[in-house]
Amino acid sequence: MKSVTLFFTLFLVFMKVNAQTKNLYEPVLTGDAAMKMAQKAFNEANKSGHRISVTVVDQSGQTLAVLRHHNAGVHTLRASYKKAFTANSQKRETAEIAQGIKNGTIPEDIRYLDENILILDGGVPIYIDGKVVGGIGVGGAHGSEDVRIAKAGISAIEVNTNQ
Numbered sequence: 001m002k003s004v005t006l007f008f009t010l011f012l013v014f015m016k017v018n019a020q021t022k023n024l025y026e027p028v029l030t031g032d033a034a035m036k037m038a039q040k041a042f043n044e045a046n047k048s049g050h051r052i053s054v055t056v057v058d059q060s061g062q063t064l065a066v067l068r069h070h071n072a073g074v075h076t077l078r079a080s081y082k083k084a085f086t087a088n089s090q091k092r093e094t095a096e097i098a099q100g101i102k103n104g105t106i107p108e109d110i111r112y113l114d115e116n117i118l119i120l121d122g123g124v125p126i127y128i129d130g131k132v133v134g135g136i137g138v139g140g141a142h143g144s145e146d147v148r149i150a151k152a153g154i155s156a157i158e159v160n161t162n163q
Contacts, residue, residue, distance in 0.1 A: 027128035029056075033157045034064035037126070037136055041153025042067040045141065052140030054153060055080040056126070057088050059133050061116070069140070076139035083123030083137030083146070085116040091132045094123035095147055122146025126154055 034056040045052040046069070053068040053076035068077050086094050090110070098119045100106030111117050121143030126134040136153050138146040 029134040037153040038065035040156035044152040050141035053080040079139030082118030084135040087123035088135030095121040
């Protein structure tokens with residue numbers, strides 16, 4: 001009887017330790033990955049002749065990387081940050097949010113949640129292993145081009161970015 005009890009006790013301890021170990025991994029967006037994304041987006045914009053700013057934020061909305069074309073409009077730097085912040089905090093593309101507001105499926109008041117919320121195309125959340133770890137925002141081109149450039153930037157990192 002003692003050996004059976006000891007076996008089950010050890011089994012339960014092992015299972016608990018094993019379960020706790022699995023929960024320790026949290027995907028993180030590194031500064032290096034953020035710089036690679038910003039640079040790729042910046043290069044993509046330059047190839048297309050767009051003068052843009054690109055910002056990458058981490059999961060807490062803090063800036064990890066910023067690039068600005070020397071002829072980008074003065075508004076593009078702040079816009080790119082706000083788009084990245086919004087995509088990260090809302091865990092969806094800013095274009096999707098704008099469409100939801102237009103359709104009435106997302107309340108228009110969402111724009112008042114934080115001073116950094118901006119509902120314009122060009123903000124895309126960054127996923128690693130199915131978890132939002134940050135956002136990338138592009139400002140300075142037309143909205144659909146901002147989105148395309150942001151997604152090109154995300155493609156610079158070689159991880160499972162699936163939602």
